[in-house]
Amino acid sequence: MNTNHLTDEAIQDYVLQKISDEQFSLHISECADCKAKMKAYQALMNTMDNIEPETFSFDVTALVLQKIEAAETKRKTLGSYALATILSVFNLGVILFSLSVIEPVIQVFRSLKVIDTAFIFVSALCVFIFLFKDIFRQYRQKETLLLQ
Amino acid sequence: MDNESNPFSDELLVEKVLSGNTQAFAVIVKNTERLVAQIVRKMITNEEDQKDLVQNIYLKAYQNISSFKFQSKLSTWIGTIAYNTTINYLEKKKIPLYDIDLMHGNKFVHSENTEKEIFRKETVQILNNEINKLPPLYKTLISLYHIEELSNKEISEITNLPEGTIKSYLYRARKILKDNIENNYKNQFV
Numbered sequence: 001m002n003t004n005h006l007t008d009e010a011i012q013d014y015v016l017q018k019i020s021d022e023q024f025s026l027h028i029s030e031c032a033d034c035k036a037k038m039k040a041y042q043a044l045m046n047t048m049d050n051i052e053p054e055t056f057s058f059d060v061t062a063l064v065l066q067k068i069e070a071a072e073t074k075r076k077t078l079g080s081y082a083l084a085t086i087l088s089v090f091n092l093g094v095i096l097f098s099l100s101v102i103e104p105v106i107q108v109f110r111s112l113k114v115i116d117t118a119f120i121f122v123s124a125l126c127v128f129i130f131l132f133k134d135i136f137r138q139y140r141q142k143e144t145l146l147l148q
Numbered sequence: 149m150d151n152e153s154n155p156f157s158d159e160l161l162v163e164k165v166l167s168g169n170t171q172a173f174a175v176i177v178k179n180t181e182r183l184v185a186q187i188v189r190k191m192i193t194n195e196e197d198q199k200d201l202v203q204n205i206y207l208k209a210y211q212n213i214s215s216f217k218f219q220s221k222l223s224t225w226i227g228t229i230a231y232n233t234t235i236n237y238l239e240k241k242k243i244p245l246y247d248i249d250l251m252h253g254n255k256f257v258h259s260e261n262t263e264k265e266i267f268r269k270e271t272v273q274i275l276n277n278e279i280n281k282l283p284p285l286y287k288t289l290i291s292l293y294h295i296e297e298l299s300n301k302e303i304s305e306i307t308n309l310p311e312g313t314i315k316s317y318l319y320r321a322r323k324i325l326k327d328n329i330e331n332n333y334k335n336q337f338v
Contacts, residue, residue, distance in 0.1 A: 055185050067203040
């Protein structure tokens, strides 16, 4: 009896048809141990071919798209906060810088009579209301146009 | 699966995703879902953890898709992300990837009903049970090679393990399966 048995690796390769050696085939046909091993591996590989691939028990696409949407919203929100912070810092800088410039303007108003100051203030307010009303009218026109 | 092997299709999908089309990403998810399932489900059994992992895997893929350079198939790239994310999860949970002692000479106990139960089971189910007793890495390699029918090279790209190591692990995994089935089920499996 041949006691020089084949290794498991070699038998697996033979079953997977990675090697086709005549001596190998001859040994298998003569050696009962190796033949038994080969049959066992053959049964194993054949059964593996019949295994159904596993799938998830939940809807992966819906779950993933939900997560992506949440991540995108979070990213946009963080972006908005970052932009708001930058603008606030910028505005604060502008205010601090203009404090020195605004002082002479305040001096001009202080030197005027109350009636003159009130006149300027009311005029400015009228212009502001007029402009605001015009912008609002244009906005309503565009809105009506878009909703038609 | 055909779409995955078509590089043009990969390029087209990636291009669409980069232009903000999330539906194109949904197609990528559909195309790669089976491969990701083979990796995640073989290593993680808890369904809630699977959900978290799958979400993280695809979110990483979505956020880093601009870095995909078409040097491999898109499915292989996503497979790599799935593998690395799952391995990191196992490491955090301190679950050993390949603990041979856990499974050799395994803890199969014969009860009175065992024999009857065995005969009722299909051989596929028996094998599935035995595969599930393997260490996480072996389970994944067996699934990728025998069920997903990936080559050693593709598995190597996904796992970042040398092809020689993959071959060696596959030999060992098959031997463990054969020995355990022979010991536990004897004539059932011929």
